[in-house]
Amino acid sequence: xxxxxxxxxxxxxxxxxxxxxxxxxxxxxxxxxxxxxxxxxxxxxxxxxxxxxxxxxxxxxxxxxxxxxxxxxxxxxxxxxxxxxxxxxxxxxxx
Numbered sequence: 001x002x003x004x005x006x007x008x009x010x011x012x013x014x015x016x017x018x019x020x021x022x023x024x025x026x027x028x029x030x031x032x033x034x035x036x037x038x039x040x041x042x043x044x045x046x047x048x049x050x051x052x053x054x055x056x057x058x059x060x061x062x063x064x065x066x067x068x069x070x071x072x073x074x075x076x077x078x079x080x081x082x083x084x085x086x087x088x089x090x091x092x093x094x095x
Contacts, residue, residue, distance in 0.1 A: 002072045006065045021052045
């Protein structure tokens, strides 16, 4: 059975994530390591700042829900898909 779904993350989950982000403890960076051992500390702090102060999940959630989102249970396995229709007739993407 295929069922249309909408993403609706509970606010408590988003609040919990923000609380965890605010508690981030940063390590010292190895001098001159840059990206040698993974992402640089500067980049991770920049990414953290974006997620903590600017990212708006509700806007993203609304954008995702504009598309056809479906869930199907096939042999006990849940498959989630998003159908994006092309502007041309008879063309579509299934992801």
